[in-house]
Amino acid sequence: MIRIVVILVIALLLGLALSQGIHYDLGYIRISLGNYLIETNFWVGLVLMVALVLVVLAVIWLIRRLTRQTGAVAGWLAGGQKRRARRRTTEGLLALAEGNWPHARKKLEASADHADTPLINYLAAAQAASEAGDHDDVDELLRKAFESTPGSDLAVGITQAQLQLNANRLEQALATLVRLRKQAPHHPFVLKLLKTVYVRLEDWKELSRLLPELRKRQLGDSAELDRLERTAWHKLLQRAADECQRQGNQDLSPLTRLWDELPGSMRRDEHTIRVYAELLARAGEEAQAETLLRKVLRNHWSDELIHLYGRICGAKPDEQLLAAERWLQDRPNNPDLLLALGRLSLRNELWGKAREYFETSLHLRRSQETLAELSRLNAHMGDEETSMRLLMQGLVKETGLPELPMPKA
Numbered sequence: 001m002i003r004i005v006v007i008l009v010i011a012l013l014l015g016l017a018l019s020q021g022i023h024y025d026l027g028y029i030r031i032s033l034g035n036y037l038i039e040t041n042f043w044v045g046l047v048l049m050v051a052l053v054l055v056v057l058a059v060i061w062l063i064r065r066l067t068r069q070t071g072a073v074a075g076w077l078a079g080g081q082k083r084r085a086r087r088r089t090t091e092g093l094l095a096l097a098e099g100n101w102p103h104a105r106k107k108l109e110a111s112a113d114h115a116d117t118p119l120i121n122y123l124a125a126a127q128a129a130s131e132a133g134d135h136d137d138v139d140e141l142l143r144k145a146f147e148s149t150p151g152s153d154l155a156v157g158i159t160q161a162q163l164q165l166n167a168n169r170l171e172q173a174l175a176t177l178v179r180l181r182k183q184a185p186h187h188p189f190v191l192k193l194l195k196t197v198y199v200r201l202e203d204w205k206e207l208s209r210l211l212p213e214l215r216k217r218q219l220g221d222s223a224e225l226d227r228l229e230r231t232a233w234h235k236l237l238q239r240a241a242d243e244c245q246r247q248g249n250q251d252l253s254p255l256t257r258l259w260d261e262l263p264g265s266m267r268r269d270e271h272t273i274r275v276y277a278e279l280l281a282r283a284g285e286e287a288q289a290e291t292l293l294r295k296v297l298r299n300h301w302s303d304e305l306i307h308l309y310g311r312i313c314g315a316k317p318d319e320q321l322l323a324a325e326r327w328l329q330d331r332p333n334n335p336d337l338l339l340a341l342g343r344l345s346l347r348n349e350l351w352g353k354a355r356e357y358f359e360t361s362l363h364l365r366r367s368q369e370t371l372a373e374l375s376r377l378n379a380h381m382g383d384e385e386t387s388m389r390l391l392m393q394g395l396v397k398e399t400g401l402p403e404l405p406m407p408k409a
Contacts, residue, residue: 085115088108089108092107092125093124101132105128109141118145123142123155123159130163142159161176161177165196170200177193177194178194195210195228204232208233268300273305276292313347318348324337335364336361339373342374345357362374
């Protein structure tokens with residue numbers, strides 16, 4: 001109400017001022033433009049000028065209003081595209097989870113341009129194409145993913161490597177991961193994927209070089225890494241031994257050189273020592289294998305190694321037997337050592353001592369291997385009845401026959 005009163009007062013004052021001005025002097029305005037001449041008094045000219053200014057301001061306001069409405073329309077249209085893109089993306093991801101690869105790829109790729117995160121759309125579409133076996137299209141979708149989002153090269157590369165692995169394209173996956181490792185040398189997931197590729201390619205040399213990095217960064221269970229490292233070096237030792245055999249000579253330098261390259265932890269590992277000693281013995285170097293085993297057993301006892309020690313014939317069987325008998329003083333109830341002593345006694349043609357060792361080992365542990373050794377020895381010593389009885393005991397135990405009544409002999 002007050003505002004209306006103020007406006008009315010201002011309007012009355014302006015009207016009063018205008019009437020006084022007209023009463024005082026009408027004034028004169030003359031405008032000449034080419035052949036046109038405009039003449040009027042000052043007050044009419046003033047009103048026309050004010051009206052012109054108001055018209056100009058009104059036109060400017062109208063243009064701005066229309067511009068805003070056009071922008072709102074454009075924004076509404078763009079919002080509609082985004083809403084449709086979100087809906088199609090959701091449908092595509094659901095189809096991907098359900099295993100409907102063609103439908104998933106169609107929805108995800110079609111909505112990628114208007115999606116909030118086109119990178120996700122293209123990567124998911126690439127996964128769908130890979131599952132469908134369209135490997136050429138996978139590379140194209142990954143290229144679009146890379147171009148859609150700056151700084152996404154690492155994410156796209158890791159996805160590419162995973163899809164290549166899933167498709168069993170191991171050589172391509174290896175090339176991708178080697179490139180990624182140059183870009184990010186210590187990226188945990190890249191290193192894990194490399195480990196998987198090396199294992200599946202059976203590239204034991206590269207795996208052995210990668211494992212220290214995995215262990216340093218604690219990328220995996222310690223027991224699993226130990227198992228992988230042992231497997232890698234065992235495979236490499238076997239390959240070196242095969243290489244020596246293919247050469248057809250007595251040069252074992254590839255095998256012995258590789259043994260010298262082994263990490264200290266592997267050179268102390270009893271399983272690895274056993275593999276190396278077996279390879280030496282198989283290559284005709286039983287004396288070298290016996291020397292190695294004797295040195296290891298003197299400092300670090302291992303039932304696995306003493307078992308192998310009894311199977312190897314050293315250069316001097318009598319000294320080999322004496323060394324094993326010294327170990328018996330500290331381990332009088334070790335069945336593996338007693339079995340080895342029985343075999344070493346046979347190598348020295350000490351038949352009675354061998355049977356005594358076999359029987360003592362068998363008393364401590366019912367072993368099929370010990371039963372077989374004792375049965376064979378008794379048969380060669382003329383005790384056929386005992387030999388047959390031992391063989392039957394071994395067969396009953398091996399086949400798991402139940403306890404049943406039998407006729408008396």
